[in-house]
Amino acid sequence: xxxxxxxxxxxxxxxxxxxxLVSGWLLQQHLEQExxxxxxxxxxxxxxxxxxxxxxxxxxxAPREDQAAALREWSSKLRLPLALEDGDGMRIGASESFLRxxxxxSLPAVRPPPIRLADGRSLYMMRPLGARPGGPGAAPxxxxxxxxxxxxxxxGLIVLLVLLFGAVAVGAWxxxxxxxxxLEALKQGVEAFGAGNLQRRVAEDGHDEVAALGASFNQAAxxxxxxxxxxxxxxxxxxxELRSPxxxxxxxxxxxxxxxxxxxxxxxxxxxxxxxxxDALVEEVLLASRLDAAVSLDRRxxxxxxxxxxxxxxxxxxxxxxxxxxxxxxxxxxxxxLRNLLENARRYGGAEVEVExxxxxxxxxxxxxxxxxxxxxxxxxxxxxxxFRLPGHAEREGGVGLGLxxxxxxxxxxxxxxxxxxxxxxxxxxxxxxxxxx
Numbered sequence: 001x002x003x004x005x006x007x008x009x010x011x012x013x014x015x016x017x018x019x020x021l022v023s024g025w026l027l028q029q030h031l032e033q034e035x036x037x038x039x040x041x042x043x044x045x046x047x048x049x050x051x052x053x054x055x056x057x058x059x060x061x062a063p064r065e066d067q068a069a070a071l072r073e074w075s076s077k078l079r080l081p082l083a084l085e086d087g088d089g090m091r092i093g094a095s096e097s098f099l100r101x102x103x104x105x106s107l108p109a110v111r112p113p114p115i116r117l118a119d120g121r122s123l124y125m126m127r128p129l130g131a132r133p134g135g136p137g138a139a140p141x142x143x144x145x146x147x148x149x150x151x152x153x154x155x156g157l158i159v160l161l162v163l164l165f166g167a168v169a170v171g172a173w174x175x176x177x178x179x180x181x182x183l184e185a186l187k188q189g190v191e192a193f194g195a196g197n198l199q200r201r202v203a204e205d206g207h208d209e210v211a212a213l214g215a216s217f218n219q220a221a222x223x224x225x226x227x228x229x230x231x232x233x234x235x236x237x238x239x240x241e242l243r244s245p246x247x248x249x250x251x252x253x254x255x256x257x258x259x260x261x262x263x264x265x266x267x268x269x270x271x272x273x274x275x276x277x278x279d280a281l282v283e284e285v286l287l288a289s290r291l292d293a294a295v296s297l298d299r300r301x302x303x304x305x306x307x308x309x310x311x312x313x314x315x316x317x318x319x320x321x322x323x324x325x326x327x328x329x330x331x332x333x334x335x336x337x338l339r340n341l342l343e344n345a346r347r348y349g350g351a352e353v354e355v356e357x358x359x360x361x362x363x364x365x366x367x368x369x370x371x372x373x374x375x376x377x378x379x380x381x382x383x384x385x386x387x388f389r390l391p392g393h394a395e396r397e398g399g400v401g402l403g404l405x406x407x408x409x410x411x412x413x414x415x416x417x418x419x420x421x422x423x424x425x426x427x428x429x430x431x432x433x434x435x436x437x438x
Contacts, residue, residue, distance in 0.1 A: 068093025087120035322357030
């Protein structure tokens, strides 16, 4: 993870450096073009002003005081620092702004190039204060005032880019580090979960992709934990339930050879019954395990609920009524759910078993009613738990306690539910509710 955040950070810094270099090169090219254009315009203006001044100033034979006064007057009109020398290089006069510029120690002591007049005199013109290459007049400085005189003019752009680069590089570090720190926490959570800590979850802070990844991991971890717990419970209960029929089967097999002829047939029936019970238990355990592992149904198709209810009801001689309604789902699993409910009603509810199929809002309900002793209020939810049986029922009616648990699993995989209610007049009513077909 350390190399990850370094790679991210170095990528940001390298991109920033490349951007700064390209931007600096483009800006430098632009400034060079502006400087060349400015210098060209300045030369043109200087030539025009020199021609104007040559025509306007007194001649070289005029008194020097008159020439100096005229020069100062034109310097004030043009707002240009001006100086004038004769053919021997002696100064005739200079404007106050020119003299101040010459005496200012903060300005470089660079003498402007002379403009030769036709009469042999030399005219000097200084650039107005604030005028910089890049445009006429005063141009804004690239650097703050405290840096204006600290670096040469050619290094101003480089200093600005270095400052910008440093500021962004420093600011990018905590952002990149925070992102990768969350990835490190996610990595630690995954490792702890993989090491066996099934209760381990990771933080879901924020609303970005890392938070979404953390939420997805937590959902998967909860699903895996529930699945493992369910399988552990299923295995423990199944191993317990297997002992009784195996013990009875072992005893019957050991007795069948020595038993008298009339008892052998009874023992063979006992053996067949125990084998059938074992077969049913294994089948239901496998189906429960398969339903636990499945996130969604393997197949969905329109199912005529009343038709399969009538077919299954005929096996236990139950009455059927209702509407011809359809649901979407796996016909084999729905048939198994109805069969378990009908067999449960026949086993515990006596001879009077009825099936009704009806619509209730946007759901289709299959109601299986019986006239048995009913289910106490405290057990109406627990009877849907794997291997749970009402006290005393296991000894009388048998069963392995997985039938109703499978019904609930099948209903939930179809987006439905199952519930147990008391029936008016005595008995119980089990309602399997499923989403109606569109």
